[in-house]
Amino acid sequence: MIGLCDCNSFYASCERLFRPDLKRKPVVVLSNNDGCIVSATAEVKSLGIARGASYGSVKETLERNGVAVFSSNYPFYQDISDRVMALLSESVEGVAPYSIDEAFFTFGALSQTEGQWRSYEQEIRRIHRRIERLSGVPVSIGMARSKTLAKLANHIGKDPVRYGGCYVLRPELEEDLLRRIRLEDVWGIGPRRAAQMYRYGLRTAWDLTVRDDRWIERHFTVTGLQTAWELRGREEIDVETSRMRTLCSGITFAEPLTEFETVARTLSCHCMALSEKLRKRGVQATDLAVHLFTNRFKANRYSAVQPQPLAFPTAYPPALYQAAKQALHIIWREGHEYAGSRIWVTGLVPAGQRQFGLFDSEHVQAELDRQDRMTQALAQIEHDHGRRALLCGSGDMKLKLDLSRQLHLSPRYTTRWSDIPVVR
Template sequence: MKLLALVDCDNFYASCERVFRPDLKKTPIVVLSNNDGCVIARSKEAKAMGIKMGVPWFQVKEAYLAQGGKVFSSNFALYGDLSKRVMNILDGMVKRIEIYSIDEAFLDLQHIQNKNQAYEFGVYCRNTIRQWVGIPVRIGIAPTKTLTKVASHIAKNTNDGTGVYCLKKQKDIFHILQTLPIREIWGVGHNLSRQLNQLGIYSAYELAQMDIRFIRKKFSVVLERTVRELRGEPCIQIDDHSEPKKQIVVSRSFRDRIESLSELKSLISNFAVRAGEKLRHEKQKCSQVSVFISTSRFNKQLQYRGFDSFQLPCPIDDTRSILMGANKVLNTIFKHGYPYAKAGILLSQFSHPAFIQKSLFETTDQLHLKQDENLMQTIDDLNSIHTQIYYASQCSGGLSPIQKKMVSPKYTTNWWELPTTK
């Protein structure tokens, strides 16, 4: 039987903050979202204090700090860099790896014959990452991706301290699924678990016993795959060649509400510029530019969501054309008198530059579109280290006036913030 492994970093953002602050080894740590709005990561100690994932910071701030907890604004430069280091190590250990998220990767253990070897490999993996990067990981090993998630879940709670769990024998699998609520299964979210509960299905074991045809008919092929995977039948393959992106989103919530069109325009311009950089980095061109603006979903009195798209006559990757499209959409969806809390831009309908369908009769100039690869390349180069070239419609202050009061240094990605020693 083929085995897969899921390597999952423990409380990743909180662990990253600890790498350069060993003094915080036992201290509760939480990391906040942009604008220091919500809690998006918690150390084990913070979890034990009852701090929930996604809770608004202002609700728990006082009690948490009073108990000696430590808080950080999010520092994605640091997390991204440490993630790369972890993934590089894993990449060197196996032939096939799928980097699933910033803190998770699936490994193909095709070179491993039996359960004991798999376990030893897991321990070796974990120790190496711990020693080389300083990040603790847990490892779940099983025949299918869905079961590696289950195994990783158990690895979190084992008392032997290895953080590695191998789930292989059918008897063990069923035994564990019996005590696992369906909401904990990878691929079963809030909605599905509610619907399944209504049918009297509560444990992963009960779900695994369901009739496949019934699940397919009543739900979808997605849940069917989950059921099969719980039974040990691999349906979701390791995807080790990253597909090109299909859409790019840049969006932010605002610290203060915004009512004026001109202010929104300059913020959307900032988003558009960043989206253009991402698009060119992906080596893609887009044919559709969408913009959305919305009031706070917690403001019950005054709610509005605007969304619309602009179809470009041919695929482009020039920021000036993206700005033009974004501006047009914003003008049509903007309504006066609303306190806007969030906005964003979405680029879609990508085509690879090698296969661009050009207009038969008109040049990009005649279509009133700007497209100049050399200019964009030059600007990207100039801005790569430190932004030097701005578009006239942009505003200063980055993507949006974001508040990050408690951000740690960019220890590994900025010369001026390297850790020092006395």
């Protein structure tokens, strides 16, 4: 069976971990720039405030209801995530993290008798309790025959009263469940794809599974077919390849920017962030694209995307930055009030599997080795001194750039000695 372990309201739960006073209080965590809500506890959701709501628009409601507000503290969340993943790995096989707060894994056999199912479910519950007790954050576990089904099982298990965070979807119950699941609620089917499916007369997830393979592939490509197979209980989707063929770092500026150098600095921040994301996944990028945009609700709107290939697959910030700056030169238009910037990296390949061209000299190889070592060194400095300790480019470090409005930042309880929790 395939399992999906997922942390409930992860960022908000982390913020609660070292704050006993918030145990029963609603908590939200804001995005990078204190722009919008990225994580909220159940109490906040019941106030009608959803993830993605802009902070400004709900600020008053939050204050009125005594909601504790935090800026995002990624080093802290990552450390707690590492703990959860480590605990999971101690109990089950094949743990494959899918995002900071969820991981797939494999555990146990497929066909069992009633009595065996019972003990199987007990075992899953035991693992569930252990992860919650040792990590201190609430998690949900869903088990089923495929990843897509595990995702659904996980969602069902989240119901605290009925299932208490764990749900094992037995094969004989799949049909009954899929007949009640709307297409857009299936992992891998977005709203647009779902709308398409509705036009072909499909109504529930079950309707997709009973269609002919060739019909599905013709209308919804091989991706749609994979999803159908997964819903039929056949494991098809590989986490490593399905997970992000691209990575993105983007920001909406606190205030509109008009200077080239200032905007370039934001790209520099993106490059540092992307380098970290790439390193964490053990991959390197072959292409990047820069997106620059003005406020889309204002007159004289401008938005442009410029792709830029990288000379070699890389995670080295200065190499990314050099390409990003070239792209910025191409799309830069003087006189606009820029509202945000974004960089995507694509063509991700495993690090260390660089293909050298026949004519690449030893000199090139030596340079790339040097870049790899530099990247490691930069990673260490960032780890020791925090994000944005370093930036690329020749910009003035003192140049005031209010990129990270983080007025509600919590301490780095678990990664910085001076920030460890205090007890009396």
